[in-house]
Amino acid sequence: MSQDAVIEANGLTKNYGSTVAVDHISFTVGRGEIFGLLGPNGAGKTTTILMLLGLTDISEGEVSVLGFNPAREPLSVKRRVGYLPDTVGFYDNLTAADNLRYTARLIGFRFAEREKRIAEALERVGLSDSAEKRVDTFSRGMRQRLGLAEILMKGAQIAILDEPTSGLDPHATTELLGIIRGFKAEGVSVLLSSHLLERVQSVCDRVALFSAGRIALMGSVPDLGRQILGGGYVVDIEADGAGLAERLALIPGVSGVEKTGIGKLRLSADRDVRPEAAAEVVAMHGRLKFLGVQEPSLEAIYTRYFEAKSEETVNERARDAA
């Protein structure tokens, strides 16, 4: 893992005076991985990102981005990392292409290469037709896509995206997530932050859940589901047939059967029991109308985790009081 890691943070801490914005967090992001920093606003996600880019001082801890120290070698880091800030801004009086030209000049691309990269990047995000339009006519979704075009143009090895989907309509969000998946396909590592858990769940390989400056949970979504939601699979089934519930309960691995409606049953199991359940229905000559397994949702994981947390603190307080 560590050999293929593009970002390694170790005990990263940021203090603003006496308040601790980021509190000793450690994580690694592998090559070609989409890593999500998730959590409510003000949990320290943006501060973490700014420390990775060398845009704010690190109070304590170490971080290495592509083997460079952002505090000491910011130019090397910034040359290889693309950044899409939260609600990215462009120069409204310039066209989309001119905005990218300015950035390309700052990076130091020569004229011919510059024009080629810009045209390709705008094509990739579907803004070719708007290349010569002024940015003040752009919608929010178009601005976000222009921001991604900037990262593409840069040829970044890591894309750091801060709240890329916030404030976008569902269609624009889907488009944007598609482009982000495209990064992964090209071997670009993606670090993205978001407070919209559900949206982001679909693209992230691994996530870190932030809470008050600390990483509360980290891992892939199914792993976290097993860890927090008590493991197991939840299979929903809709079929008719008398005594079906009893027969389903006998399938090995099923720990519980619950009636959720007329002809609707929910099975809790330690593995995916859909094939056996289907076979049982068919064997009874019942009619199978629906059969599905629930993916663990980040929302549920998050809520459950913090419910448990707050109960713990309440208990602790009670103990302290006593």
Add this chain to the structure above:
Amino acid sequence: MNGRAMQREGSAFSGLGVVMLKELSDHLTSVRMRVLEWLVVLVALAALYGAIQQIKDTTAEDPFLFLRLFTTSRDPLPSFVAFLSFLVPLMAIGLGFDSVNGEHNRRTLSRILSQPIYRDALLFGKFLAGLMTLSISLVTLWLLVIGLGLLLIGIPPGGEEIARSFVFLLVTIVYAGVWLALALLFSIVFRSAATAALVTLGLWLLVTFIWPVLAGAFAQMIIPPDPRYMALGLQTPGTAELEQILARLSPSTLYAEVVVALLDPTTRALGPIYLSQLQGAVLGAPLPLGASVLIAWPQIVGMVATAIVLFVIGYVIFQRQEVRA
């Protein structure tokens, strides 16, 4: 490794030229700049017209007739120089008041700073672009005045006069730099562009119009005038000197003094002189250019230093500022 660790990687100025060119093109194409330019040109023409009328009326054998173009006034208009000392700060503030907070508010700052450049390049680039814009306008104005002077007076200026007015042009650019640096500083300190503009303009009003009056009041408070001098209708030397020291804290005073020394070749000193110092002097005889510059040298250096100090304060604050909105 230890030695390297203290040093930054790469050049602090990579990207400087790119930022400067972009800012310069922004300035030169902006509506704001066009308005300021027209204001300056129209006002200058009015002042020049007044000066030429006055010169025609009172034409005497003046060896520095051309320089009179800049300094002569005719009621109700002030002289060209007076107009300029009023408008140059206004232009500089107009160009600088939203340079850094504008990037914040457009949310472009963090995106630009995530490119492989240092903050130095951004700030230097902005300052230089502003200064170049002001220089272009002032050089144009200067050529305009010289050309009109040639046409309307009909006497070609001597080399000395051209040299003097050219040094005057350079000093005016330095003066513009002082106000540009101040505007830039406040654009870093205040997140709102309107606040930055108001504070800069307020400070300019204070320093230019109110401070000279206050300087006199403070001087009299600290060193009360001697009744013996007052009885003779003279200023007390101590009080007068202190008043001048205080007044010179204002860049406007410095600029006014330099202008007097440069455009009036008979100026022998900028401040109170004792009779003993005048021994052997031919009153009213002009000084050579070098001597005039020498008289104004402390003031010129003072202005350059003010601009640098203001810029450095802004630089330090900007380096420590958080980029997040």
